[in-house]
Amino acid sequence: MNTAELVDLGQQLRVDSVRASAAAGSGHPTSSMSAADLMAVLLANHLRYDFDRPEHPGNDRFVLSKGHASPLLYSAYKAAGAIDDDELLGFRKLGSRLEGHPTPQRLPWVETATGSLGQGLPIGVGIALAGKRLDHADYRVWVLCGDSEMAEGSIWEAAETAGYEHLDNLILIVDVNRLGQRGPTRHGHDLDAYARRFRAFDWHTAEIDGHDVDAVDRAYGEAISTKGQPTAIIARTLKGKGVKESEDREGLHGKPLKHADEAIEELGGVRDIRVRVHEPPSVRSLHAVGNGSLELPRWDKGDEVATRDAYGQALAALGTARGDVVALDGEVGDSTRSELFHKEHPDRYFECYIAEQQMIATAVGFARRGWVPYASTFAAFLTRAYDFVRMASVSGSGINLNGSHAGVAIGQDGPSQMGLEDLAMMRAVHGSTVLYPSDANQAAKLVAEMAGLDGIRYLRTSRGQSPVIYGPDEEFPVGGSKVLRSSDADRLTIVAAGVTLHEALAAADALDGEGIAVRVIDLYSVKPADRATLRQAAQDTGCLLTVEDHREAGGLGDAVLEAFLDGRPVPRLVRLAVRTMPGSASPGEQLHAAGIDAESIAASARLLVEEAVVP
């Protein structure tokens, strides 16, 4: 398109953004209007995309990091012929695909859910990294950010990663409209404030007037031809551009224009320009191919193995069988044991350094491109990326997460390194799966099984060694459990997983020596939990004792309770969990101090059984 046509298209995008927001009675027209020219030039002259084939491997990828500017995105979809005007005007209504913030669950052209600021760029970096190092395809990744979100640290984690990885297939457009939600941003229209930061992170930068379509066009061309560096285009724009009532005015964030009809007239009225978007180039699909034969590591019963070791070995084996499996780590691969994957498959291993948010974002980007990512760090440090996990679930992203060094059982390193909230955090995520193995063979099987699930899959592993209690051919379906001690005389059921399972077994054996029979259930699948087995145990023994190396709220105990929350009679319940703030001590001392070791379990069990006798 030529200058006049681009200007006209920009105005159409503004008009449609105003119309959609007015019809909805909510939305962000002013944040759309600032970026309309940036979007018009991209759509008409540079994006290579087949809207009929969003899965086309040669498609460029567009990420709207400032997700609240969704009216602009949907207006662009209309201009490209992907949606019609009726659908546009159904924006934000019940049942519409056009949500307040875009999600790929509902729209096939959306790469990732946005709306939590500072996430679009990191995920765009993940997609661009997949293009360079996994897909070996020439697609470009275009990310449109607002200026307010530049305050998020995640933007600079992403900037660091993209610069370091020489992602010249990544083009960031920063819509510097000077105004945040509440008022002026830190740097206003000081474009150099942003540009010099990106340059310091080894990016190429261009500073332009974001309403000069020729300047925008040239900047995009310059970005495309820049080699060895990502490009950040820092564009000076005006929020609410083109309408006197709204242009560069404070106090209008997230509000439909008061006088929409007049605004539309001022913008030149409703248009129906259709854009013929450039076709994507044809590309070869170059997914690595595995040998198809999964040979998981095997251990003999009685071997002493840490589940983190089993994780690393199983992940390496899975990578041999499947060419689509990739591993990421937050610079602790020697601790999580993901380094075992690195040794076998260096091309599919991604060192993310100590940047957990970017690690999850990279995993989400990889998953979007069809890869099966496993991202590992200490369970404690996954809390750093909780918002990214939450948003990945909004995206419907299928990613595997591993949190090692669970609980007080890590010992001397103290509470900063102990994952004690991870089960609560992951269980609360919609559609998640939460797994917590106690034994090496079990861990290995679960590593393989989680690859085939939907949504967020979380595997919790332990630092210390524990005895192998299952044979290598045993199966561990997600949603299942294992009953390890059982008799008709059971007077109580102990439910545990991971490190506390071994404590529970020791307690059961001690109690058995005293003539107290107890059932022991290994609830390795924390979510979904095996309700049938838990209900049977409740019926048979009347009382459940849960034991977990985790805070009392939101963990294994609550997972057990869920089996009884449909109005049925509930058994008596006692929960042992970590209720104090640990310091430094040996693993055994920690378990004892927290009251979750065999001795504590046996003591609680005795009390409960006595109570049952003398109510």
Added chain:
Amino acid sequence: MNTAELVDLGQQLRVDSVRASAAAGSGHPTSSMSAADLMAVLLANHLRYDFDRPEHPGNDRFVLSKGHASPLLYSAYKAAGAIDDDELLGFRKLGSRLEGHPTPQRLPWVETATGSLGQGLPIGVGIALAGKRLDHADYRVWVLCGDSEMAEGSIWEAAETAGYEHLDNLILIVDVNRLGQRGPTRHGHDLDAYARRFRAFDWHTAEIDGHDVDAVDRAYGEAISTKGQPTAIIARTLKGKGVKESEDREGLHGKPLKHADEAIEELGGVRDIRVRVHEPPSVRSLHAVGNGSLELPRWDKGDEVATRDAYGQALAALGTARGDVVALDGEVGDSTRSELFHKEHPDRYFECYIAEQQMIATAVGFARRGWVPYASTFAAFLTRAYDFVRMASVSGSGINLNGSHAGVAIGQDGPSQMGLEDLAMMRAVHGSTVLYPSDANQAAKLVAEMAGLDGIRYLRTSRGQSPVIYGPDEEFPVGGSKVLRSSDADRLTIVAAGVTLHEALAAADALDGEGIAVRVIDLYSVKPADRATLRQAAQDTGCLLTVEDHREAGGLGDAVLEAFLDGRPVPRLVRLAVRTMPGSASPGEQLHAAGIDAESIAASARLLVEEAVVP
């Protein structure tokens, strides 16, 4: 101290780090050895600190962001005479104050718990900001970071804040020892890579040899005399410096030296140099003073008010009564209503922009200096800072957090903006308090009450208006509840809070019309929950129905269950919560779609009551 003495002190700190780690059988001597000279010069020549009076308002503040280098910190404490050699050699043992990672809960000289990398600098920024804008004191804040943690986005959120706020009382020392946990860092010994990034964020920088004590001394002096900008001293060092076995060697992270005795000999043997640390200057205490008379806003029953509005008004009133109350917001003060505090008390309001991690870190820094911070953003976006909240709890920090826009009830904006995991996240934090008001008078009272609690206090507020149901003189003690419907004929108890309380009341009234009496409990104090009232209701009605605008895991329902987890008989339980992924829709449509509106509650109640009749 002169050059020779400083060199000698550096060696002593190395020796003591090696000795402490050897005695513990774990720890990080090599990460301590790289920074030993940096620490020696600081302790002997620049730090102004009275170890006998850690609360002295004129004390400089030192934050060990690389918390794993705790042997160095404790060796410095010994050199300063704060601890003795016996205590040093008890490092990492059960009961010792000298934990694997330092915490202020156990040691009075530690400003904040570290060990989750990338947090020390943001919290140091918070303390420095308190020095500039609240304490008006001349103390300096010294932060020692590792190079690995420069990959964390939180470092750059902090850099942005410190540069923008002209924190020339902040001096960052980056110990560039080239090696992370697993291997080389991204930038190795490229000091300029770090320096140019900090300069881009408007810092003064100095690049030095971190083992040249004279260069270190000069750099500290230069930093102290730099005005208008924070200073970053980028120091080239060698991990494991001074011992051939360990110097600049990979694979030794987090491990005691194998040959400690030889290493000590190589370092010149055990010394007992005592440092006379500079006295802090005497300062006036300039805490703002309130009028001492708390006049909370008051509403009449039946008024329609959003709890977020009540939050903002109450916070402003609290700020008038108390001069130590400060407010922070993540650039959404017009939504959370913290802007009402800003209008009344601009000097005690901190716009943190869209940087939730730094906002929490600033609050932690303020709390450390004796202020009472209230930090607000959308409940959904507090997930961005979960690791900071978790670590604040390890620190024992007393901070108030407000999450607005809770649940699906926000309506059209969709899931990215909905706080649906916040109760689970906050309940899992050790020692936290979780409050969720349903009415303006209740919200106002809780805002005032939370100021006096220990630990992390979380208040969940709602976007939409709801009717005022409590009089302005009603009290709402933390740990309490309100029974709003009750009779001897109650056949069921509905437990709710916030927006669902109003739905529960509507359902109860509808059921009453059908001759079904139900009890309704307002569980505004989610943690701690009012166990006595819940137990009484269970005894009286036999069945509890919980309703929450939150995910099913970890929220209100689980809070209710905790009242029955001590082995007592448990009532029948049904939990209504948000089990789907919402899209865009009106608030009423959202509540209905999630099955947590009055109609859904009444339908569930009927079913349960019928079941009770015909089992």
